[in-house]
Amino acid sequence: MRHLAVALSLALLLPAAQAQETLRERLKARAEQRRADKASEAPAKGGLQELQVQGRKVLVHLPTGYDATKPAPLVLAFHGGGGHAEYMADDEKYGLQKKADEAGFVVAFPNGYSKLPGGKFATWNAGGCCGDARDKGSDDVGFARATVKAIQARYSIDANRVFATGMSNGGMLSHRLACEAADVFRAVAAVAGTDATASCTPSKPISLLHIHARDDTHVLFNGGAGADAFRDKSKVMEFVSVPETISRWTLRNRCTVPPQRTLDKPGATCETYSGCAGGVSVQLCVTDTGGHSWPGADSVRRGKPGASRALDANDAIWRFFEQASQ
Template identity: 30%
Template sequence: MSRRTPLALATAAAGLLAVATVSSTAGSAGAAPAAAPAARPASCTPTLQAGTQVVPIRFAGGRTDVQVFVPSHRPARVPLVLDLHGSSSNGPAQAGISDLSVVAEREGFVVVNPTAAIELPPSDPPLPGGSWAWNVPGVPTTAGQFPPPGARDDVAFLSAVLDQVGAAGCVDTRRTYATGYSGGGRMASALACELSDRIAAIAPVAGLRAGRPAPDEVSVPEVQSCTPRQPVAVLTFHGTADGVNPYGGSEDLRWGYSAPVAAQTWARLNDCRTGPLRTTLTEHVSLTTYTRCAGGADVEFERIDGGGHTWPGADEPEGPLGPITQEVDASETMWAFFEAHPKPV
């Protein structure tokens, strides 16, 4: 399946959707995440139509428009995948990177592509809809600054997105998943820490975390910053030549400890009893697995030797952020993982 590279995103996003600018009333830092909804009754009439559409999300007294894709054929209770953009990007641009709607149309799941609310300087070339960053709890943005006071609480906002899209789309609450690229992967990781009763599995690309780096020793996670109440299955992809979120870690409080340490920490959080077991998938891709985990929440880590800060499976072998492997398709692989890891009954 073909994918579009980051360089092609401006054109793709322009034709897909103009993202509404988030108003200053869209959220506040003090909002609390919504509690996990009870299982919905067997009968439900979806109000969302098939195809790509904008869904207005009410949050903290304001409205934010969110891009949603609904497949043509869907079960009575449809799975949902939250697909979060990287820093200096937006929801429609991320939809162009992942092309998850192609997989969703075939497999029958909803894809949600929200946009963050911290505005960053425009990218080069500028993206239609602007450049935004997530308020990942406890860490600075790529601009090196902590979110300003009153910045939208994105854990609470994304919980509201799950509530409202879930109700309108008749979503299966046992099959709610999150992925994200770069900063979106860090945000998806934070959701697994904070909303473990709602998120069955995550699959960050170039962005898996297990809590923020410890401020006095960034090579390890701060234990108290990620205390999920339930196990969350984890799949991640990371290139060894990633220059933005380095495979081996960095001194940056935004990133810190290495990608392997993040996977190992999730294996500990999920009480995995077997692993790490490493197997070779292709010439440049290896898989490390941790299994026999609590609640069936396996942890899988795909290492791409020589891979850049890129989404595996994009059209071209190399982009502005380094090589893009063609040996694995992240979107196809993560859906197979998600499908195998619903929340236990």
């Protein structure tokens, strides 16, 4: 009988002990989540919010007057090869935070694949280019999708107005996202980075803007890698020309109307292809000068020619994104 009483006592105590253990585990999990949330919401340099997505840094800028009750457009801005998120977020070099404040969109600066703890000297796997991201087969399309989801989970975002843009290797990734994530991105805009995909079958037509300088010495306007591209040419590719890139997109989007000149001024022109499937459009803006830089930028890399002043890339990109949303 004594053994039976002990067994019964243990049987009664066991559920209580299990419940206490479960409660401790839940409290511990909640504490860890609060610490993670606090860390992810910590302001980075310049008041940017920093998120961690798949172990990578993503900097987020909320526009002046951001209202969580009103879904805002979202623009993902991808840095160039060898760059990093903070560099793309520098308004002297790109001005995207200022433009976001003016236009009212959320802008995010994801960090590319990097072997360094701080994330610098990062690249994107855009298909044929570039660097370690390409060589390691980094799933940057999956990362871009996850980044959008992470931002949507934290901020009020209009799912019908999600866009991508990028510089150089980041522009190439924008082309790839148009090919493989047209279900997420309403339109994309690439600056100084041509189509690097080997194959492209968008799930639906998508509006695309490409901006390029005729005197680009990295990604040559008429194709090939210029003298100022990566020192190790095995880390890049023989870049597709700008005309070939546009030809590919007008074919993919089944554009039937000849291009119309929509901007014609000293130093810059824009041509727009309409009559495309799904009501999308393809636009090409070309500057005469500026080299491998962001048109309208206040500063460029040391030793490089100044950015073109004949075109403001941010104005052209946002105007294009707005038109694509109509």
